[in-house]
Amino acid sequence: MAPRVLHVVTNVGHYDDPSHPTGLWLSELTHAWQVFAERGCEQVLVSPSGGPSPLEPRSLKFPNYDKTAKAWHGDPARMALLETTAEPGAIDAAEFDAIYYTGGHGVMFDFRHSADLQRITREMFERGAIVSSVCHGYCGLLDVTLSDGSYLVAGRRLTGFSWREEVLARVDKLVPYNVEAEMKARGARYEKALLPFVSNAVVDGNLVTGQNPGSAKETAERVAALL
Secondary structure (H helix, E strand, O other), rough: OOEEEEEOOOOEEEOOOOOEEEEEEEEHHHHHHHHHHOOOOEEEEEEEOOOOEEEEEHHHHOOOHHHHHHHHOOOHHHHHHHOOOEOHHHOHHHHEEEEEEEEOHHHHHOOOOOOOHHHHHHHHHHOEEEEEEEEEHHHHOOOOOOOOOOEOOOOEEEHHHHHHHHOOOOOOOOOOOOHHHHHOOOOOOEOOOOOOOOEEEEEEEOOOEOOOHHHHHHHHHHHHHHH
């Protein structure tokens, strides 16, 4: 049977201040989707609440709006997938070989608080399936606990969007928390590249994480190599 990958996307379209829109960073989904499609994987989209996943406007502009993002955005069938994402309560973790948390600042508001996403992630991780994230997607891993009550990320090497990158992106005053600092407080062995916004992926067993939007393809390729 073909490997099955569960992509997690946000339902949140703005920061606490509604005048600042955000959402899914499209290329973080499309780069990974292409990598998995080329390897014959079956792919499913899920979101914390189910239903529509709004797009981060900045992900639809140069230089982030690349060939894969344009192709998805211009395909009504693909865009329809983002309007009809599954609810996590309807997902059987046993049916998937990997989970991939996408990014965009919207995820900071809804990924970490979903008990059903935490359940899916815990069940998959504990049976050896691949748990992965890119950029802000690692917000979805922050509060996941294992059956023994410990944090999934405790003592594990990982990466994700850094505080330095938040500052450089000029959103440090808008984000609800410093996820890099929160990860370290959970006991994660956080790593980042020497330079901001360059591709960087970290593999620790069946945990695969990427640092920023430019890391999506590399992260997916690392996941695919393990499938």
